[in-house]
Each structure stands twice: as C-alpha cells, then as structure tokens.
Amino acid sequence: MKNENLIQYICGVADNALILGQRLSELCGHGPNLETDIALTNMALDLLGQTRSYYQYAAQLSDKDKTEDDIAFLRVERQYKNVLLVEQPNTHFGYVITRQFFYDVFHLLLLQELQTSKDETLSAIAKKAIKEVSYHQRFSSDWIKRLGDGTEESHQKVQEAVNDLWKFTDELFHMTQDDRLAVDSRIGIDVTTLKEKYYQRIGEVLEEATLTIPEIKWFQKGGKQGIHSEHMGYLLADLQYMQRTYPNMKW
C-alpha cells in the first residue's frame, strides 16, 4: 500500500474524531449544567488527543514537509473525509447525545478491530483510545436511556433526534477506495463487517430507552467522498480561523 493511500485511510478514521471533537468543544461553557459541560468537554479533549496521534503519524508518512497542524487546519472542505453524522449541529441536548451515541457505538467496534491492524502505530493508537471510547459509549448510552425513559418532553425530544440522525448511520459502513486498499494490506478494517453488531447494539439501547427505531430506508451519504452538508463550512470557518488569519501562528 502506498503512503499516499495510507494517509487517506488514516484521515478517514481521524477526521471523524476531529470534527466530532470540534462540535463538542463548541459546547464548552454552554452545557446544560456544570457536570455535563465538563463531561462533554472531556470527551472533546479525548477525541482531539486521538486526532493528534493519527495526524502526527500521517504527517510523518507524508513526503512533503507537512505537520499535524497543516492536516488539521489547512485542508479545504472537500479534503475532509469525515462522515456526515459527526458534523451535524448541536441542535439541542437530545441531538448532542444521539449523535454521540450513534458515533460511539461505531467508534468502539472500529477500535476493537483496529487493535489487530498489521500497522503497529495504528494498533497502538487504537489500544490507547479504546479506554476513552468505552467510557464515551457508556456515557452516551446512559443518557439515551435517561432521556428516552425520562419525562414526556425528554422522550419526545430525543426521539426527534433519533429520527433525524438515523439517515446518517448507514454511511459509517461505506467503503472508499482507500479503505479497500487498506483492508487488502491488512492495515485497515472492513467496516461492512461491523454493521450487524452496530444495529444490534443500537437497537438494544433504544429499546431499553423505550424509543422507537425509525423505519427509514433512505440514507444520506457523501462525507467520506468529501461532499459535506451545509453545516461543514461554518464548522471549518471556526476551526480554521486562527491559522488562516495568522499563518503559522503557534501557542
């Protein structure tokens, strides 16, 4: 597998963590209360920490003189390969938790497989991240149950988020060209094999939360090809503002 393709594969995994981390960090100081605010910000930091490890490795593989910051801040929208799910806005707490839950379940399944990657760096990153992500999944699953099985209003709001975000779940299991190359070299994970377990786990939690699984047969896609929703531009403007305005600035 060529380095160029491996870099693309790594970004496919890491961009999800970067964009979800960015979305969560928008809530810093705006959480519903102190405890949840800190919890969400902790998860944002976990995800950004994981992103750094991936990007440092990608920068190292690049033949051009690139740094992790170039990869994080200086690509254009089409070059980000995150799924549409993670860029969806923080509409209300029900959306924040549902988006997190839909991603965490996938993320944990992915990391469990990535631990066995032939690529030692990716395997090491997965082993480290898996503890953080286990906690994320526990946190978001607990909240899905609390909101779903909570008051009438919380049930209705989280059901609305589940119905709205469901159409973004199928894209998690799409394979890009670079994904296939990575699977062939026993570096990457065939995400199609995770699909059954994913919907089973999601179904169990939603059932316990007394929520209904939406009967939607049509799914959104595009993020993995770099074709994003209208929210992505605003998110990137926030994310990239400093590096674009003051090139090469450092802390």
Add this chain to the structure above:
Amino acid sequence: MKNNWPLWEVFVRSKNGLEHRHFGSLHAADAEMALENARDVYTRRNEGVSIWVVESKHITASNPENSGELFEPAQDKVYRHPTFYTLPDEVKHM
C-alpha cells in the same frame, strides 16, 4: 434540570493505601450519574483510583454552636496523642 437534582458529596482515594478524602460536591439525578459526574469533574487530571459518592442529605453534621463542648476539652490533653512511641520506618501514612 439542575434544580431537580439532589446534591452529592464526592470522596476520592488518590492512590491505593490511602484513605478516601472529601473532594467536593456535585449535582446528579441518581448514584450512578453521581459516580460518572464525579469521574468527569474530579478525576480528569489523574487524581484518583477509587470514588465514593453519598447523597448530602445522608450526612449528619455537628453543629458549630456546640464546638465548645465538643472539641475544646481535648485541647490541653496532650497525653491522649500517641506521640511517645517511635514508629518503625516501614509504617507509612500514619
């Protein structure tokens, strides 16, 4: 949301062999959430290896007005301290 949640006291053991120490308090809907919140609020900088939470209403506190009769009589009784023994070096955290 917060107005409906009871207050919890958080105790953290910072390493094995030490006792749990009071770290602070927080709001949570139930014990399980209190543990998760305590983990996020008080141990995110690697402060602990074990957490206890207890709902604040279950703690009975002494009344500051009674501190005279409760504590002052002990002030001039140094012989109640075991300071006349030499401790072996192996005993830590006394």
